[in-house]
Amino acid sequence: MKLLARIILVACLILTLAAPALSQDETVLRIMHWTSSMSSESEWWNAILDGFLEMHPGVTIENNFVPFPQYLPTLESMIAGEELPDVFFGHVKAAELGRGGLSVNYSEVMDEEFLSQFYEGPTRQFTFDGQIYAIPWTAQMFGIFVNPAIMEELGLEPPETWDDLIAMAPTINDAGYIPVAWGNSAMNVCPDFVLPIITQFGGDVWALDDLSDPDVSWDSEPVVQALALVQDLAMNNVFMPGINGVSEAQGAQIFYQGRSAMFYGGSWYPGIIVNEAPEELAANYYVAKNPALTAEDIHWSGNGSGEGWVTKANSDNTELALELVQYLMSPEIYSQHITETQNMPSMEAGLDFVENEIVREMTSWLTTDGANHILFGQGSWDGISGVCASILDGSITPEAGAAEIQANVLAARAR
Amino acid sequence: MAVSTVNHKSEYLLVTQLRKYWLPALFLAPAAFFLAAFIAVPMIQAILLGFQRWNGIEPATWIGLRNYENLLQDKVFWKSMGNVVYYTVATTVFQTTIPLLIANILNSGLRGSTAFRFLYFLPVIISLTITGLLWRMIYEPNFGVLNELLRSLGLRDWTQLWLADRNLVIPCIIAVSIWQSLGFFMMIFFAAMQGIPQDLYESASIDGANVWHRFRFITVPMLRSTMTVVIVLNTIGGIRAFDQIWVMTTGGPNHASETLGTYLYRTAFGALGSSNPHLGYATAIAIVILIFSLIFSIIQIRVGQVNEVEL
Numbered sequence: 118m119k120l121l122a123r124i125i126l127v128a129c130l131i132l133t134l135a136a137p138a139l140s141q142d143e144t145v146l147r148i149m150h151w152t153s154s155m156s157s158e159s160e161w162w163n164a165i166l167d168g169f170l171e172m173h174p175g176v177t178i179e180n181n182f183v184p185f186p187q188y189l190p191t192l193e194s195m196i197a198g199e200e201l202p203d204v205f206f207g208h209v210k211a212a213e214l215g216r217g218g219l220s221v222n223y224s225e226v227m228d229e230e231f232l233s234q235f236y237e238g239p240t241r242q243f244t245f246d247g248q249i250y251a252i253p254w255t256a257q258m259f260g261i262f263v264n265p266a267i268m269e270e271l272g273l274e275p276p277e278t279w280d281d282l283i284a285m286a287p288t289i290n291d292a293g294y295i296p297v298a299w300g301n302s303a304m305n306v307c308p309d310f311v312l313p314i315i316t317q318f319g320g321d322v323w324a325l326d327d328l329s330d331p332d333v334s335w336d337s338e339p340v341v342q343a344l345a346l347v348q349d350l351a352m353n354n355v356f357m358p359g360i361n362g363v364s365e366a367q368g369a370q371i372f373y374q375g376r377s378a379m380f381y382g383g384s385w386y387p388g389i390i391v392n393e394a395p396e397e398l399a400a401n402y403y404v405a406k407n408p409a410l411t412a413e414d415i416h417w418s419g420n421g422s423g424e425g426w427v428t429k430a431n432s433d434n435t436e437l438a439l440e441l442v443q444y445l446m447s448p449e450i451y452s453q454h455i456t457e458t459q460n461m462p463s464m465e466a467g468l469d470f471v472e473n474e475i476v477r478e479m480t481s482w483l484t485t486d487g488a489n490h491i492l493f494g495q496g497s498w499d500g501i502s503g504v505c506a507s508i509l510d511g512s513i514t515p516e517a518g519a520a521e522i523q524a525n526v527l528a529a530r531a532r
Numbered sequence: 533m534a535v536s537t538v539n540h541k542s543e544y545l546l547v548t549q550l551r552k553y554w555l556p557a558l559f560l561a562p563a564a565f566f567l568a569a570f571i572a573v574p575m576i577q578a579i580l581l582g583f584q585r586w587n588g589i590e591p592a593t594w595i596g597l598r599n600y601e602n603l604l605q606d607k608v609f610w611k612s613m614g615n616v617v618y619y620t621v622a623t624t625v626f627q628t629t630i631p632l633l634i635a636n637i638l639n640s641g642l643r644g645s646t647a648f649r650f651l652y653f654l655p656v657i658i659s660l661t662i663t664g665l666l667w668r669m670i671y672e673p674n675f676g677v678l679n680e681l682l683r684s685l686g687l688r689d690w691t692q693l694w695l696a697d698r699n700l701v702i703p704c705i706i707a708v709s710i711w712q713s714l715g716f717f718m719m720i721f722f723a724a725m726q727g728i729p730q731d732l733y734e735s736a737s738i739d740g741a742n743v744w745h746r747f748r749f750i751t752v753p754m755l756r757s758t759m760t761v762v763i764v765l766n767t768i769g770g771i772r773a774f775d776q777i778w779v780m781t782t783g784g785p786n787h788a789s790e791t792l793g794t795y796l797y798r799t800a801f802g803a804l805g806s807s808n809p810h811l812g813y814a815t816a817i818a819i820v821i822l823i824f825s826l827i828f829s830i831i832q833i834r835v836g837q838v839n840e841v842e843l
Binding site: 189190193194196197213214217219295301302303304357358359360361362363364367371374376499503504506507509510512513528529531532 | 585586587588589590599602605606668669671672673674675693694695696697698780781782784785786787797798800801809810811813
């Protein structure tokens with residue numbers, strides 16, 4: 118009996134010690150993203166990943182979906198803990214990771230044919246010092262979603278210019294509607310709104326974010342003018358009262374419920390509207406370009422890409438991870454992704470698979486009206502998001518606000 | 533014979549020593565190991581990180597007291613500090629006095645006191661995040677329940693922007709905190725009141741003491757140690773306030789409701805669209821929170837001990 122017990126004990130010990138060695142035979146590729154339709158329950162996404170695994174026996178993929186609100190803290194923690202996944206959405210860390218040598222520089226490892234297939238705006242989003250540090254999985258574009266029933270009832274057309282919008286606001290307000298709904302309680306939408314307007318006034322948001330050119334600063338004229346225009350819009354009741362106390366989701370709900378004539382949002386909303394808005398609105402709403410300064414001006418609006426695949430550099434899995442990225446961007450696989458999600462494609466080849474007319478239309482603006490609205494520089498986003506909230510509630514002047522952004526960004530960079 | 537006695541003695545001493553020192557040490561070792569690994573070592577590392585610049589990517593660099601010097605010049609830090617003082621004082625006062633009064637009422641033999649205790653306690657079991665989301669909807673300025681209620685009561689002039697109003701945002705959050713914690717602190721006081729001997733009240737009544745006198749001169753002094761606990765819990769809770777505020781306002785508008793907790797999080801991990809963490813700077817904020825919590829807790833515990841009433 119004792120002998121049997123000893124044999125079992127020794128066998129257990131051997132198995133315990135051998136387990137790590139046995140598991141090392143299998144390569145695990147870790148991917149991380151915030152797209153809920155690509156969670157482990159997603160059939161189409163699993164089918165895509167299975168396709169890659171069939172080509173690579175002995176490899177398994179660990180698919181990690183992290184909801185967007187938790188994504189950045191999760192990524193920050195993984196960076197600090199030196200536990201980066203193999204392929205992941207770089208969020209606003211793409212530049213830092215690339216410059217720090219922690220992620221692959223795609224300009225060095227991908228050929229020109231591969232890199233040139235993407236729209237310029239989304240690729241530009243991830244290009245720093247001439248190097249590309251992320252591959253755009255989708256693109257994005259902001260616009261004004263319009264409730265046709267309200268506009269028809271009031272005899273209005275979508276505004277061509279900001280002056281048009283200010284002029285029609287009293288008519289919409291008097292009828293009991295909000296002209297343009299959106300929410301800024303998380304202070305993340307106001308920068309999306311104001312940054313393209315800086316471009317409309319001739320400012321260079323890329324240069325502002327970088328802030329290395331001594332002739333460019335956040336307290337410059339285009340920034341002051343853009344802040345002044347946003348304040349004008351707020352003071353003329355173009356937005357709902359207390360917009361800083363309204364969340365982005367609440368702003369969308371106000372639009373869905375037919376309480377606002379228009380809604381300011383990104384190109385991911387058509388996919389949400391189909392599921393969340395009443396059928397009548399979902400079937401009839403349309404989208405208009407961001408208003409411009411004059412009818413002849415370009416309707417600059419936020420574009421780029423949020424979802425960009427970054428590959429961890431210098432790991433045992435780097436080569437395999439790069440193969441995965443190339444596989445995901447191959448025409449056959451990318452078309453499946455766009456067909457299933459109806460997201461805005463980051464490359465022209467994907468457009469053929471977009472059935473949603475609103476997304477198709479917004480995609481066509483990428484090459485004509487796209488302006489930067491995502492900041493990567495130290496302190497830039499915090500600087501503008503805080504001041505933007507004060508601009509909306511009128512507690513700061515545009516001049517003082519612009520000066521405060523500049524001071525805050527410089528202070529953040531001096532730390 | 534003598535040698536044998538000596539051997540026995542030394543063996544006995546050895547066993548005694550073992551029992552006295554080594555066995556307790558052996559039993560304490562696992563807990564001590566986990567405390568050291570998960571509390572002491574990270575705390576020491578955090579203290580050291582407060583003297584470094586680190587963005588999580590490049591190696592950390594030693595910068596001495598620079599983080600703390602920068603904190604002194606950081607307007608948002610001072611705004612956060614002011615908000616923390618405001619929030620902590622208000623929540624400590626209201627979350628001590630209101631539960632105490634309600635517990636006293638419920639303890640007076642009020643009919644249906646069990647039902648009231650249950651109702652008051654209900655919000656305690658809801659998570660702070662859910663509470664925050666719920667109240668964010670209630671406070672929504674355009675179509676939120678609170679303003680709709682005021683409008684339906686004909687009180688349109690009383691409607692406010694609530695969380696969007698930089699003067700009202702902190703009082704709004706304080707109100708939610710009181711609502712959420714009322715049941716918890718009330719139960720603590722209620723339980724403590726059960727331990728006060730009834731003879732004291734009966735004697736006082738015979739001596740002509742009215743309800744207020746009995747509360748003022750018997751209940752309150754007898755609950756002093758409980759009050760100290762409640763005050764300490766409220767103070768620490770106030771200094772490290774984070775979750776409800778983050779969910780409701782993310783510290784906005786423009787830092788109007790920023791606290792040390794939200795500023796620490798924003799600095800360490802970034803907000804929704806922010807990047808470039810200052811982990812050393814954030815740790816310096818965390819150390820400030822730790823020091824404040826420690827100082828206030830020690831003061832309050834000492835004050836509580838001095839005023840302790842013994843039977």
